[in-house]
Structure formats: structure tokens, C-alpha cells
Amino acid sequence: MADTPSAQRPALPPLRDVIARHGLAASKALGQNFLLDEQLLDRIAAIPGPLKDAPAFEVGPGPGGLTRAILRAGARLVAVERDDRCLPALAEVQEAFPGQLRVIAGDAMQVDARAEAGEGAHIIANLPYNVGTPLLVGWLSADWSPLPWWSSLTLMFQMEVAERIVAKPGTDHYGRLAVLSQWRSDARVAMKVHRSAFTPPPKVMSAVVHLTPKPAPEGVALKHLERVTAAAFGQRRKMLRQSLKGLPGALDALAQLGVDPQRRAETLSVADFVNVARILSA
Ligand SMILES: C[S@@+](CC[C@H](N)C(=O)[O-])C[C@H]1O[C@@H](n2cnc3c(N)ncnc32)[C@H](O)[C@@H]1O
Numbered sequence: 001m002a003d004t005p006s007a008q009r010p011a012l013p014p015l016r017d018v019i020a021r022h023g024l025a026a027s028k029a030l031g032q033n034f035l036l037d038e039q040l041l042d043r044i045a046a047i048p049g050p051l052k053d054a055p056a057f058e059v060g061p062g063p064g065g066l067t068r069a070i071l072r073a074g075a076r077l078v079a080v081e082r083d084d085r086c087l088p089a090l091a092e093v094q095e096a097f098p099g100q101l102r103v104i105a106g107d108a109m110q111v112d113a114r115a116e117a118g119e120g121a122h123i124i125a126n127l128p129y130n131v132g133t134p135l136l137v138g139w140l141s142a143d144w145s146p147l148p149w150w151s152s153l154t155l156m157f158q159m160e161v162a163e164r165i166v167a168k169p170g171t172d173h174y175g176r177l178a179v180l181s182q183w184r185s186d187a188r189v190a191m192k193v194h195r196s197a198f199t200p201p202p203k204v205m206s207a208v209v210h211l212t213p214k215p216a217p218e219g220v221a222l223k224h225l226e227r228v229t230a231a232a233f234g235q236r237r238k239m240l241r242q243s244l245k246g247l248p249g250a251l252d253a254l255a256q257l258g259v260d261p262q263r264r265a266e267t268l269s270v271a272d273f274v275n276v277a278r279i280l281s282a
Pocket residue numbers: 030031032033034035036059060061062063064065066067080081082083086106107108109126127128129131
């Protein structure tokens with residue numbers, strides 16, 4: 001798709017004016033904390049790398065700040081917004097970037113992102129806090145043969161969630177989300193964002209996490225990885241011989257791998273969990 005030279009695009013008003021004109025008082029229930037600093041938004045949109053003519057998918061465009069930045073980078077974007085009040089503002093963005101943006105009015109939890117955005121899409125979003133983790137888990141649980149349908153995830157989370165995604169063994173944040181994220185992707189905190197950058201400011205700091213998929217280890221069924229991590233971290237202070245007792249085959253798998261059952265879940269590496277799941281999958 002041809003990129004519209006910026007000189008030919010109608011100028012878009014500042015985001016603060018857009019919010020005022022369309023009466024977009026932030027809804028707490030919808031997790032609305034808007035980013036209005038266009039330079040910061042351009043830096044976030046640059047995290048996945050070049051986007052010119054690439055398919056992209058955004059959850060919760062709101063008044064369209066991050067949307068504009070993704071479009072300036074040249075992507076072909078599908079954006080899903082649940083709050084109908086934002087649609088007129090998004091129609092203006094659509095006009096400024098002809099042919100580049102399609103907006104779906106609805107709940108991102110109900111939308112088939114793969115069908116809407118297409119193979120190889122980059123998913124980029126300042127996620128509403130209440131659906132951020134379930135959406136991430138859904139994208140990480142996609143068919144993986146040998147890679148998922150999406151090319152990368154660039155996602156703003158509350159700092160605590162970001163820490164749980166990138167956590168290393170032996171740390172308090174290490175748990176199911178870290179294992180699920182890291183067995184399937186290289187995950188890193190790409191940017192920390194101070195609460196004052198948002199309107200209104202949330203109570204806590206945020207961070208943008210960048211995940212790029214890696215080929216799935218062979219012979220490991222996701223359901224077994226989920227079972228073993230659920231059991232092990234469900235009782236994270238207990239020894240594995242206790243927490244995995246109810247999961248058929250799990251203690252034998254530890255023995256086969258030479259993992260001491262007196263250890264606790266948080267001391268096992270991602271590879272250890274994957275190896276247990278591989279034995280259970282056989
Ligand atoms: C944190 S705000 C981000 C807004 C904008 N992208 C920005 O960066 O300023 C989250 C956005 O997600 C929208 N939202 C909340 N729940 C949603 C859902 N289930 N599906 C789609 N959008 C949702 C909210 O209405 C809001 O616009």
C-alpha cells in the first residue's frame with residue numbers, strides 16, 4: 001500500500017484537543033489511561049522495527065495516539081476498540097491515513113485477531129489492565145508450527161505484570177507467566193514508562209514488553225506445560241515432591257531428569273519445566 005507523504009496528510013489536532021472535543025472522560029472500568037506525548041508514542045511504535053506496509057493489530061486505540069504513531073511508521077493497521085465514544089476520533093485518524101486503518105468496534109477478547117489482522121501481524125498495544133494478561137496468554141497459546149501467526153508483540157503493561165513476564169528463576173516474580181512467555185519467546189522490557197506520562201496517571205509505573213517468538217521445542221504439548229506449572233506454582237513454597245504429587249507421571253519425570261524433588265518450583269529453569277512437560281507429552 002502506498003504511504004501518504006506527510007505533507008499531503010490533513011494535520012491531526014493535538015490529542016488533548018481530540019479528547020476534549022469528543023468528551024472522552026477516561027473510564028476506569030475500561031482501563032483508560034491515555035498516552036498523549038507523540039514523541040513517546042513514536043518511540044513505542046519503533047520497538048518492533050520497520051513497519052512500512054507490514055500488517056499490525058492494536059487493542060484499544062482509544063483517542064488514537066499510539067494508532068497515529070503506528071500509522072506514521074507505515075503499517076496497515078487493524079484496531080479493536082470497545083468504547084464507542086472513541087469511534088469519531090478514530091474516524092478522523094482513518095481519514096488522515098487513507099487506506100491504512102480499519103477499526104473494529106468491539107471487545108478484543110471476542111475478536112479473531114489472526115483472521116482480522118492477517119499472518120505475520122505485529123501486535124502493538126497500550127493494553128487495558130483488565131484484559132492484558134488474558135490476551136497475552138491467548139497469543140502465546142496460538143498454534144506454533146514452527147512459529148505463531150504473529151511476528152512480534154509490543155505491549156504496555158503495569159510494571160508488575162511486565163516483571164512477571166521477564167522474571168528469572170529464583171525471583172519473586174518468576175511463575176507461570178514467565179515460563180509460558182519465555183518458552184515461546186524472547187521477552188524483554190523495552191521501555192519503562194512513568195505514571196506521569198498517562199492521562200489520567202495510573203497508580204503504578206508501566207513498562208513496554210517486547211516479545212519475539214522462537215520455534216517451539218519439539219514434542220512438548222502446551223497443555224502439559226500448563227499442568228505442570230499450575231501444579232508447581234500453585235503451591236510455590238512447597239517442595240516439588242509435594243506440589244507435583246497429584247500430577248500423574250510428574251515425579252517420575254523429575255527422577256528421569258535428575259531434578260531433586262526437594263526443590264521448589266521457583267528454582268527450576270524454563271528448560272526444566274519444558275523437559276518435564278516433554279516427558280509428560282510422550
Ligand atoms: C490504556 S488505554 C490505551 C488507549 C490508547 N491506545 C493510548 O495509548 O492512549 C486502553 C484502551 O483499551 C480500550 N479497551 C478496554 N477494554 C477493551 C476490550 N476488551 N477490547 C478492546 N478495547 C478495550 C479502552 O477503551 C481504551 O481505549
